[in-house]
Amino acid sequence: MAPEQLLLTLLPELRAYALSICRKSDEVDDLVQDSIERALRSTTRPRDIAGLRPWMFRVIRNLHNDELRKNCVRREYFAREERLSDVSYAGRDNESDMQMRMLFQQLPPDMREILFLIDIMELKYREVAEILDVPTGTVMSRISRARKALRDLVEGCERPENTGRPKAR
Known part of the structure; x- marks a missing residue:
């Protein structure tokens, strides 16, 4: 069967997914398009x-996740631009940036390397995997652990009773 026919056969399932x-x-x-x-x-x-x-379901899922990531980055970018353009946020934003750099x-x-490549340089997992010469899954688990570690540091600094130690789990 021709590829176009196979895709037409799957069209209702693709739309439903x-x-x-x-x-x-x-x-x-x-x-779907x-x-x-x-x-x-x-x-x-x-x-x-x-x-x-299943291949088409993965394509749909990956395209959807890519779009969600793009939208998230755009929202963060525009929110940051709005804060930077607002004079009342200027001092606080610089302090926050400095604190984030220290953390x-x-x-x-x-962890710094993986966060830099993915979250700052905005490279794709596949590209980072090639750079580090590791499987893509390894990149995914490393970025997850690095983000969690940074989040834990940020949450530790935001707590008023901060003792300088990581919080117990």
Whole structure:
């Protein structure tokens, strides 16, 4: 069966899956269209329906997650720009940035490296995996641990009864 026919056969399932993961129903058609476009351009897509179905679900999921990440970065960027343009936030923002840099420096070098590559340089996990010569899954677990460690440091500094020690779990 031709790739176009296979995708047409899967279309109702793809739309249903996209609808289940999207918050807004108007995103569904765009998500499905983008995933089908990717499939048609791909030279490595499965050629049978049994392999194509989960492959397409992964494509939809990855495209959706990418879009969520982009939107999050955009919101953070615009919120930061708004704070920077507001004179009343200027002093407090600089102090916050300085405190964050100090906390960042307290992290072990491997955690600083992974946070820098992904959260500051905005590289993709795959790119970081190539740079560090490790599997993508390793990058994902390292960034998760590094973000948690930084979050724990930030939460430790925000507590009024901060004793300088990490909080007990």
